Amino acid sequence: MKSSTFICAAVAGIVATGPVAALDLESVRTLLDPETFTALLEQAEHDEMSPLGMFMAADWVVKSVMLSLLLASILVWVIFLAKVMILRWERGVLRRRYRALDRAGSLNAAKDLFAKKKGVVSQMVQAALRERAATGDQPELKSGIKERAGSEIARIEAGAARRMGFGAGVLANVGSVAPFVGLFGTVWGIMNSFISISESNTTNLAIVAPGIAEALLATAIGLVAAIPAVIFYNILARGMGGYKVMLADAGALVERTLSRDLDLAPIKDATFDEAPVDKPVFRLGSVSTSAAE
Structure with a gap:
């Protein structure tokens, strides 16, 4: 019963300090201290109108x-x-x-x-x-x-x-x-x-x-x-x-x-396949004829 009361006091302490303080490592270390729990409990017993006291009551x-x-x-x-x-x-x-x-x-x-x-x-x-x-x-x-x-x-x-x-x-x-x-x-x-x-x-x-x-x-x-x-x-x-x-x-x-x-x-394939091939040319005097002719 005492440990559960300590847990309630710790949670209520986080509520009282706010989400920003709860993210602070120093505040977390302080709240995890058993002596701090006892102090919070004593404060809750004497001050019922504090956030912690209202939570406990x-x-x-x-x-x-x-x-x-x-x-x-x-x-x-x-x-x-x-x-x-x-x-x-x-x-x-x-x-x-x-x-x-x-x-x-x-x-x-x-x-x-x-x-x-x-x-x-x-x-x-x-x-x-x-x-x-x-x-x-x-x-x-x-x-x-x-x-x-x-x-x-x-x-x-x-x-x-x-x-x-x-x-x-x-x-x-x-x-x-x-x-x-x-x-x-x-x-x-x-x-x-x-x-x-x-x-x-x-x-x-x-x-x-x-x-x-x-x-x-x-x-x-x-x-x-x-x-x-x-x-x-x-x-x-x-x-x-x-x-x-x-x-x-x-x-x-x-x-x-x-x-x-x-x-x-x-397009690339067609360009490669249809590239013109030079035909050999035979020259007879002043007349040039291709091999195909």
Whole structure:
């Protein structure tokens, strides 16, 4: 029982110090100190109107609401920071691969360049090369090659966009649900306050105020979790929108490069096959006649 009380005090201490202080290593070390737990507990016993005191004095339902909102807030920050770093990395890689393919000018030239590299552009190039090798370079099959390669490239784009969107739904859910969860804790706490008023047969504000304050704390924590979640979701939505545009540009470049290779292949072959051959010329005096004549 004592250890669980210490855990509750630590969690409530994080709530009292705020998410920014909770991310500070020095604050974490301080909160993990058992002597600090004891001091927080003593402070909660003497100051019922502090955030820690209100948490410790709250009903178990209200405590559960506060803890769930606290965990949701931490999850929101972790997802946002991770997605921002992943998105920046993927956009940088996509930009470099796009420029490399544009400089190569053809899929044959880019084949060795993208053979051992990972990434969306590499998958698109490999898909186009596989489709071309499986179908062949016959002129009558060019439209089919372009259509099938474009379909596979579109699926690669959709898969990359879907993978990048993982986790963003959590931010949307927290931003929309957290205020109502906090409101539920507030309603439950106020209900308990009215029950205590009826049982004590008094309307003294000093008796009613702590219970109402505990209830309102749940709504405050819900807003602390919901507001960053909404802001972070909007930021990630804009970033992922730009990433999807870059994916579409990369897919269009691969399709253009494939189409150019297919259109130029017959011309190069015809130029090589129909090159004029010099015929030997025999000169008889002032008259020149070719061997064919």
